[in-house]
Amino acid sequence: MDTPGISDIHLEDAYDYCEQITRNEARNFYYAFITLPMRKKRAIYTAYAFCRRCDDAVDNSESTTEKKRLLDEIENNLKSGINLDKLILENNPIILATCAIIKEFNIPQQHFFDVIQGVRMDIEFTTFNSFDEVKEYCYKVASVIGLICIKIFGYTNPKAIDYAIDFGLAMQLTNILRDILDDLNENRCYLAYEEMDKFNYSINQLRESLYNDDFIKMMKFEVDRAKRYFESGTRLLPLVDTDSRICLVILSKIYRKILKKIERSNYNIFQTDYRLNTFEKLSIMGFTWLRYKITKK
Template identity: 30%
Template sequence: MRSLMARRGEEPTLEQDYAHCQAVQRAHGVSYYFATRFFPPETRRAVHALYGFVRYPDQWVDCPDAHSSPESIRAQLDAYERDLIRAVCGEPVSLPPLRAFADVVRRYHIPLRYPLEFLDAMRMDLTRTRYATFAELQTYTWGSASVVGVMMCYILGAVQPDALHYAATMGLAMQMTNFLRDVGEDWARGRVYLPQDELQRFGVSEAQIANGVVDDRWVALMRFQIDRCRALYAEAEQGIPLLPREAHYPVLLGGRLYARILNAIERNDYDVFRQRARTTHAEKLALAAATYYEWRYNITTNRSASRM
């Protein structure tokens, strides 16, 4: 992930740092990027920076190069954290996403605890590979995903406790969707995010995951997981009215786009080992239109009802 280079050897500007983050999101967060385009320009820029900030550590942890070790990745994360604090304090740092995100932290008054909790979750991935229960798993997902939703609330200017709760729930729903889509990939990394007690409840062993066996037990487990994800998305959507009106549609669309991955898992007969669940561009366009119509209809209906 090389920085967009400044012309003629000049020092990169903050605008170039934001543009770098936008390029990172466009390349690696296709569904997120699609929905982000519907935010107002200033908000869109901040969301690009937030994505850039979280993408770098996630890449280091999930896709290390051949020469990396857990110790060297931890050192990289520690250096990233120190540079984040320096950047927020106005000191010069080398990485574009840190410069852009530090500007966002200052501009939108994001408490530093949230990005630091995200980095703590990335460190957990270096040593923690199993979780006994769903409640225990959430000690990880709070930092890996829920705090990202909370930071989004600060960018959007909706920091009341209920808004933060629903945003954290949306982050959890998206993270659980990732876990279901990436079971095979995570196994190859030595990780099993599905709670151990739930695997046991449905009679699914780790040997079955290792061999990619899709049978009735696996299907039942996946149906249970998908139902829970959909319930989380439904709960999270209750918080959208708490956001500024201009954020309603892109946030609703972002959740709907990510939830559609669950449909793709079902379409693939729950085989997440041999087929990556994804949505096509045509599906995204169709869902964007349908979601916009639903959103606009609800606004019109609510306005009409309020006048009665």
């Protein structure tokens, strides 16, 4: 960055710090990210580290007051970093690296503030009544990250924006279905109550782990919708730079496999863990990479 007193070495250290966070924390994303060329890879690591820091502010804090304080601190530090506050940039590697990629890839600053706002929604979260509310939440915690990513991946066709939004939405809907039980343990449910009512199923039945025909029909509806968003989102693939496409393919395959696992269990989330193990992720990455190399020849 062209900031007095901030050296290239300082910035490289910040990028390395973000990469380490991604290595340690990104369970699914890392296997896709490592396929990117170095310049884009370090930018994606930075975007992930920023999002991770926001999530940790909420997940690792006990009191609501402390969660809000930590998010406010991240937001204020980002504002200061964008305004080239040397003290903030020197002492906060994630903010330094984030401000650098905002400038290098011309990423709208608002995308990062939207991420913070999305995480804030989790602090005092109760329920969603309609799917429109679910979509608004998914946009702020997932789709906006897709918009950050396509600026890093590179694109020229404006249709990429809508497809990136749908791709992020598909991924977050998959996360919601995969993590229903974990979220219930945190007193959260991201399924829309209106849609549960439509299938004659209730939050109380969900808490009691009632697995019946109504639940199966509801889950099939939810999975089918996530798959439709993936169908739209994968239209993004030919619109991003060639050197970024394999990353998207791997992400799509990993998350689609989670949906397939849910289907194969006949939607019995109460007795099945849908997380992919390391071998499954490496297999997806390896076969995708091999097919990509063969296709290029």
